[in-house]
Amino acid sequence: MGLQSLAKGLGGTNLLDSRGLRRRSQAPSPYDAYDLIVWLPGESDIMIFWSGHGYLALVFMAAALLGTDFAVDFVMGEDYPDNVGMETTIAGIIAGIGTWVVGKRLNSGEPRHLVDPETGQEVLAPPPYHSLFFIKLQWWGPILAIWPALLFLLGVE
Secondary structure, eight states: OOHHHHHHHTTOSSOBOTTSBBOOSSOOOTTSOOEEEEEEOSSSOEEEEEETTTTHHHHHHHHHHHHHHHHHHHHHOTTSOOOHHHHHHHHHHHHHHHHHHHHHHHHOOOOEEEEOTTTOOEEEEOOOOOEETTEEGGGHHHHHHHHHHHHHHHTOO
């Protein structure tokens, strides 16, 4: 299922341009958050939805996983048996804290009052919105911190 057929299936026509950016019904404003849908074709179809800088939750988790793995290998040595559950839990807590702090900072703000120079009409621009899978970025912090810890405590590898 391609992006255009997905958009049509959602009740719209030509909602997405060729880059996957959602088209707006009005002229875009520099204050609008962009929405992006990434479709990864393959054996199982995967779609990743984010608005603004919501992708940072994935970046924080990937960076924390790599950093934790390198740190454990550096401190304990290469021949140390990997404890993937513990490493993932530590990485999740690190990524969760980073995502919470950055998400709170990015999603804070008040609506802006803008004036159209041609008509003099005042327009209220919405506050910034950064989300991943329709969940605000800062709320991914607790999810990233709690989920790996819960899996570790339950013994899931």
